[in-house]
Each structure stands twice: as structure tokens, then as C-alpha cells.
Amino acid sequence: MIEQPTMVKICDIREESPNVKTFFFRLQLHFDPGQFVMIWIPLLDEKPFTISYIQGDLIGISVLKRGIFTNAFHLKRVGDIIGIRGPYGRKFNLQADSCVVGGGIGMAPLATIVDRLRNGVTIIHGARTASEILYQNRFKNMRLCTEDGALGFKGTTVDLLKEILKKQRFQKVYTCGPEKMLYRVVELCRDYGIECEVSLERYMKCGFGVCGQCDCSGQRVCIDGPVFNAEELSKMEDFGRVTITKAGERVLC
């Protein structure tokens, strides 16, 4: 295997929300939900992103405008080229009668789970405000929540999950979002005895397990993860607490 970016041409761009755009391009990729790719913008930087759409060789990446890189990304137009390498990392282990819990852009890596499981999945998706909700036309009957209650349930995805668990059981819960939220989803699932798989985020360099940048308590998020199950997470003290900066400093996450 040769780990170098392949340049692809952006063939379509979709505005998912004021701050999230999905960029589409064509590429043959053996991708499983949970994995990620490294996106290269020449002369700028390279960062990890998950794939939020995949139909044959049509691939979509949903990008939240957050800082330098993603702002530059949002300036890309149809016809521009970007580099992509991967996919990397472990996949989610899919099971029917499950539930995905996505906080904000954390809904992106869960979207392909929904496509695969079809109706056999309950979708919980939350954001701070209504405008940040993603994929509303894409997925029918999502269980939505906003912190201000402007749309759907008033509260966090965790509050909504707790509500739903009162009347409903799931084989598994798949979740991605801010790490504090993930931590509480895992706790909740433990209380209810439900299996849970989480997609973590760490700053990455190589993406294939040699540089050690993405460490989370001895686990390399790029290759041992980014998907971890509750049992594995229970042995990772850094989960929900510490992330590691580009310079290798431990900071609270």
C-alpha cells in the first residue's frame, strides 16, 4: 500500500446548514461506516474527515466550518481538486434494531450507518439551534432535539436518548459528537445494559498508526479506533477528559 493522496475533482456541493457543506466527488473506495479519510488541500494542510455519503463511486464529505482548514475547504468550488488518502481506521459493527446518536457534525459518520441499516435504526440527532440540524430531507423521522427547543425535543441528545430508553430497547447505540456528550451516552448505555460504539476525534498526523499523535490512553485513534466500544473505553482514562494537541500537549477536551 502507498499512503499518498489521490486528487479528486469536486463535482457537487450541497449546503447542509449555514456552517456545513457536503462536497461530492467520484472515487472507488472500499469504505465502511466508522472509517475516515485524510483530505489534503495543497499548500495548506491535511485533516481527517469521515465520509457521510457513499453511493457507488459517488462520495460525499460533510464539513463543518470551524477553523483555518475547514474555512478554506468551504471556499472550494465545483471543479476544484482536493487530495484524499485512506480510508483508515476501524469500522462500526452494524446490527439491526439499533440507535444512532449524533451531536452536531457528529451526525456525519453516523449517516452511512443509517443508509446501511435502512429502517432498522432509530436516529437521534441534536444541535444547539435548529439551523445546525443536518440531513433533514435525507432522513425521514429523525428524532431531533435542540438546546433551545426551537426544533424537536428541548434538550441535549443525551436527554432525548434517556427519554426514549424509558420505552424502547436497542441492540446497540452508535454515537459521535462532542466528547463530553459521548461520555454521557456511554454512561447511559451502561446503566441500561445496552452495547455502545463511539467514534472518537483526535488530532492526527500519519493516520496509519506510526507517529503516535492520536494517542488516547495507549490506543491509537487512527488505527485502533476511531470506533471504540464501551468496554474498551472503560480502560481509556483519557476518554472524555484529555485530548492531545498538535505539539503533543495534554489538554482537557
Add this chain to the structure above:
Amino acid sequence: MIEQPTMVKICDIREESPNVKTFFFRLQLHFDPGQFVMIWIPLLDEKPFTISYIQGDLIGISVLKRGIFTNAFHLKRVGDIIGIRGPYGRKFNLQADSCVVGGGIGMAPLATIVDRLRNGVTIIHGARTASEILYQNRFKNMRLCTEDGALGFKGTTVDLLKEILKKQRFQKVYTCGPEKMLYRVVELCRDYGIECEVSLERYMKCGFGVCGQCDCSGQRVCIDGPVFNAEELSKMEDFGRVTITKAGERVLC
């Protein structure tokens, strides 16, 4: 492919004649008659040799004591190790009802043809004197010749072949030996309209077609040969005339 010698242990040595010994060792090799291997004696040199015996993974190389390298080779004992890489080069295209014509050690590359074709082959083998005749116990009814007539027909392999061709036809003639002899065998076959394949000898370095050492009129003997048919040889002016020294000088052969 990695072109490096594999060390093998000599497990048996057979005296074929006062000046020829066959060294046996075990190695899995996809060898076809006509091909050759490079034999390495560490701290000394590496030279091309054909395989004269092959039964499963038991392999034999018959070596004529000729100069520095082959003299050192003859000093090897059972248990000593030598390096081998290959096989290299083109094979003979085997056909039944054929004839092999081997002059001296030139019988070595033809021996495996006989093994493959079984009874469907006439064996002409000649040498200067009776003592130089090879494989007498190995092959029944060889048609032998010696220049002094001490054994078999009196004359050269070419003379004997001419005699036989008077009464007998062959699908093909395979030959190896001194190049002057080969040249005349090819002429003879042309006169009788018989297909002929010849194994040439040139000084070799790489053995896999990059260094150009083994050139014979634009053909690399190591990879385009060592087996050439009469038609190819008709376009190679150097055949029967010129060989190239280690230093790249043209000398008469």
C-alpha cells in the same frame, strides 16, 4: 523478485569424469531445460551453470574443471554451502522424435531434455577422449564419438550427426558445446531442413538483462537466450565468431 543468492548445502558429489563433478543439493526450483543459474562461492566469484539433474527438489550441477572458479568448485565437499540464484533465461521448446548433440560439458544442459523426452530422443555425445564422456551409466544407448576413436564413432559430434542424418530424420536438434561445433551443427541442420535450437555461452554479470555484458549481436544471452533457434542465429553475426570478455572486448571465440 529479489535477485540474491540462496545458500544451499552440497548433499552429494558424483565424479562424472576425471575433470567433471556433479554437485547435488536440495532446493525448490521452477527450472526448464535450457535455463541456467548463477552459482556464488563467497569471497571468490559467481558464474553461470546449467542444471544437469532435477528430481523434485534434488538438483545437480555438473562442473568441468576449467579455471580458477571451477577448480575452487571442485574442492567443495559434501556439507559445504554455495549460493545459487535464478533460474534465468529462455528454455528449449521440447518436441518428441528429436536429437540432442552434446560436445563435452555441453552435454550438461541437454541431459534434462533427455529426462523429459524419455525414449523419444536420440543422444549424440562426443568428447576429445573416452575419459571425457559423461553420463554413460545414466543414459542407455547414447551414440558416442571421440576424436581419437577410442570409444564409439571416430570423429566429432558433427561428423556423427551427419552420418545419422543420412538414414534418420528428427523433428528437432538441440545442441550445446564449443561454439565452432554449434555453428556447424546449425549449418548441417539447415542443409537437412531440420529445426535446431542452440544453447550459447557468454561471460555474464547480472544474469537478468540489464548490464549488457552477455551481448551477442544485440541479443542478451542471459535473458533473450541462452537458447536461440537457427532462424534467430542467422541474424546474429557474432555467433560462431565473437565473444565478449569481462572487460567488454570482442575476441574470437
Add this chain to the structure above:
Amino acid sequence: MSKINLSINLAGIQLMNPVISASGILGTTKALLRRVAENGAGAVTIKSISIQPREGHKNPTVITFEAGMLNAVGYSNPGVEKAAKEFENLQDVGVPVIASVIGTEKEDFIKVVEGLSAREFSAVEIPLSCPHTPGFGLLAGQGTPQATSDITSAVRKITKLPLFIKLSPNIPEICTIAKAAEDAGANAITAVNSMGPGMIINIEARRPILSFQVGGVTGDALRPIAIRCVYDLYKAVKIPIIGVGGISTGRHAIEMLMAGASAVGIGTAVYYRGIGVFKKVCEEMSLWMQENGFDTIHEIVGAAHD
């Protein structure tokens, strides 16, 4: 394989086996060092530490090609203060831990070594040989006999720990530099660092892929060069050599030992064979030693020299 013994004594440090994780590979946190130890490494090396924190170069920083790996991470590290916190109670790691220390000025090395001295490191390694980080190694003129001698003796004065000097394969006079290190009090030579630098261009982007444009070449491409360096060094210095460069199998490790190394370092092979490469290489070495009548590593070291 009972009678095969892979343990060695490297400049006074006892190792269960001669396979060490090279600096910059999985050496960012204590947790990862421990993971590498659990995967069979005889000793582990931390990612190089400087005085101040460094973000390093932007991505892409590490890519691979047909013959190995190209990297320009740029010595990203949290700085000595944070590093001292990260690497507390190193006995938890389970095997000896080597501190890799970098600097621009001689004083930098001293400050970092002092900053880490309270920790249980088993040795200090000083790379004077990075080919792709401004202010460090070759790009700071540290690849000369004089600079090597100055830095080595300066650090020698302030630590009792075994001192390893890590050299570049680029420098023709590598033996002269090694001798300078030996004379200045180094206890071992680590040979080699990455080679080059090299460059790989993406022809559709029409740009070098690494953000720093060039990076050090490692892996298979480096092995014959590293073997030659170690072969020459073995004749030039008396102190032990840690052979690093393109080792991914037991055969490669044996080859490096025969060239003259007393121990081997592994980096890039973690990509090709996974984090279990350390155990795999040890098992392959044991098997080969058994088949070829070697009982100890000591018998193999330098065997290719007559």
C-alpha cells in the same frame, strides 16, 4: 527454542531482547511506550524532546512510497516541562526507556537533559542528524565532528546515564563523527537517522506532497545504506552500535547484527507489520538462530567481518 537467549547488555543496560522502538515512532506518550513494550520491544525510545513545545510541520507529515516512508514531522513535542510530567514513573512501562533529546544550541541539550533527569530514563539519545528540521541536526550544522564533540562532552558532564549519539546516513565521513562522539564520552552510536531528504510530487496537484516539501527517507530504501554505515562503524569505534534503518523482519535484524550492531531499532516497519512487529522480529530471530546454531546475540554481532 529453550536454549536461545535474546537478552543483551547494551552499554550497561540489560535488555530482554535487542529490538528497540526507534524515536518518533509511538513515543509520544507513556501509555504508548507501555503498549510497545507489551508488544515485545526490548527497550523503547520517546519522541525527541526540545526545550520549548513545537507544533512541527503542517500535514502531510508522513507518507509512504514503493520503497519505504517519507516524513517531515518537524520534531513536534510538548517541550521538556510537559514531557517531564508525561514521562513520570517510567518503571510502569516495563522495559528500559531511552530519552531522545534535541536542541539548537549546546545549552539546549543540557537544559532538556537536566529537565528530564529526575525521571527514570535508562539512557539519553541525541540525534545530531535530522535532515529536514530547520534549527536542528544537519540543518543546524550538528553533523560535523566538532559540533558532535562539543555537544557530546557538554551532555556527558551533566549526566551519568549511558549516552547514545544518533548519526545521519548522509554524511560520507560518518566514521569520523562517530569517533568524535566516542572520544567525547558517548557510550553507544545509534546509526542511522532518516536519509536524504527526499521529495515526492503529486503530479495532478503539481506540488510536493509533504507540507515541508522534503522529508527523511526510511524503510526498505534505507536498509542497505544503514547496513553499510554500521559495517563501517563497527571497524571504526569500540562502543556498541544500535543499528536502525529498514528493519522489518528477523532476517533484517540478523543482517544488521552481523554488520556489527549490538541492538536494532525499528520504526517504519510498524506500518508494514503492525505494532506486533517487535514480537514478530524476535520470534523470527530465535527461529533462525535455532536453525543456524546460534545461542546468543553476542555470537552474531559482527559475524560478517572476517
Add this chain to the structure above:
Amino acid sequence: MSKINLSINLAGIQLMNPVISASGILGTTKALLRRVAENGAGAVTIKSISIQPREGHKNPTVITFEAGMLNAVGYSNPGVEKAAKEFENLQDVGVPVIASVIGTEKEDFIKVVEGLSAREFSAVEIPLSCPHTPGFGLLAGQGTPQATSDITSAVRKITKLPLFIKLSPNIPEICTIAKAAEDAGANAITAVNSMGPGMIINIEARRPILSFQVGGVTGDALRPIAIRCVYDLYKAVKIPIIGVGGISTGRHAIEMLMAGASAVGIGTAVYYRGIGVFKKVCEEMSLWMQENGFDTIHEIVGAAHD
């Protein structure tokens, strides 16, 4: 592919395509040069010629490994007198033929160039960069700006042919040397020669495999280093560069051109892709150029520089 045009003008020589067979590969006889030309090379280079005949090193002289090739042929050649006979009537070859000339003393180069001057060579290439032959190249101190300048101007005086100086990838200050060659009248830089030297040990034999023990590393292992050298040289000199090192596909050739080469040399790839590699690389280049909107080689040269 009608509108794609691979032809170039290299230091005044017209080539049908920019793919040249490197010296030491199939350059031993006129018949082989012709064969290489028939297989699509835009120009061919002869095996380096010295004054006296040389047998070169004993075998093994050429082996391969996971990342490329290791060779120490040792400049075997029949000497200038015999070579002049071998390379008569070069127009029969069908493409421009480059004479590779080696020597120990400055006078040697002059004698050899004069000895070959009656022949129809299209250019003279002088390798000052062999890493593994005593008395020549790096081992004769020819890898310095001064020596490069002396030899180049000496040869410059006695021939009107385009003069190519071939450099080593080992030398950090490759640009300084290239400038020295340019100032002394070189018409092009050939970059690079083989790297190292490297060593490969057979662990059962417990000996280096090459009879000379060490040899030059070529092929994939060399490519990123060669690309970096050419990228730097492109900024340092105005004369054209012939990029050599690890090129085996059209993509590799394009990458080398984008780094700044005006033409490319191919050696080791003859092993990996056969003698037809020259035609294959040209076809792959044409196809890529068509898909990516390039009509001429000229548009590609240096494209990776902003």
C-alpha cells in the same frame, strides 16, 4: 493522441522523446544501443569508457533487493581504443548516442574524449559521482566544486559537443557542484548517479554479497532523493537537467519533469519492466498528458515550482 508531442531539444540535440537509457545499462555494444533505440529510447548512453581496459569487480556485481538494485560493476570497459572501434558509424543506432567518459586524472578525460572524437557521438557525459569504484568519482575526490570545475573546463576546451556533468545524490552541496560545472562550461547536468554506497549481507554466508562488498543503490529507493536533487538543481542552474533515478513509469517521468528535469534517464527499470520500458514510459506519458491537458514536454518542466 495526435496532438501530444514528446520531442525535445536537449542542449541543442533533437530528441524524439525525453526518455534516455542511462549509462551502464545495455550500453556495452553498438548492437545493444540500437536494440534499445528500437525499443523506444529518445537517446542512448554508452557504458562509461576509460583510457585502459578494465575488467571491473568480480561477480556478484549486480543484485536486487526489496527497494531496488545494488551494483558494483566497477566500470568494466574495453578502454578507449577498442571502444572507438565498437562505436563506429553510430548513425546506424537511429537515435543520438551519448558518450560516457571516466578518468582518474584530468588528462584521462581529455585522452578518452579525444579518442572518441572521430565518432558520431551527440554529447559527452562525465560522471564525477560513482560511489563504489576506487580511483574514480567520489572515491577519487571528484565530487568537489574545484575538481568538477577543473575537469569540466579541461574537457570543454577540447570538444564542441554538448557536455553533461553527472552528479552524485550523496553530496549535500550538489547545487554548488552543479554551479561549478555550469560556470566551467557544462551544457547540462545529469542527476543523479547511484546512491550510497549500500551493503547487503547474506546471513547464511555471513558475508556481503557483492564481491566489492558495497555498491550503488538505484531504483525505487533512489527516486525521492533524485527528485529532491533535481528540484533543488532547477532553482540553482540555468542549464537543462537530465533527471535519473528510480524512474520506471510514465508517472515517475512526469514527476521528474515537474521537479525540473528536461529529460529523464532510465536504468534499473529495464529489470522491472523489460527492455520495452522506454516505449512503455513514453506511451504512459502521452496518455497522462492527454488526460491532463498538456501538449508538450516543455509545459511540464518545472511545473512543481510555484
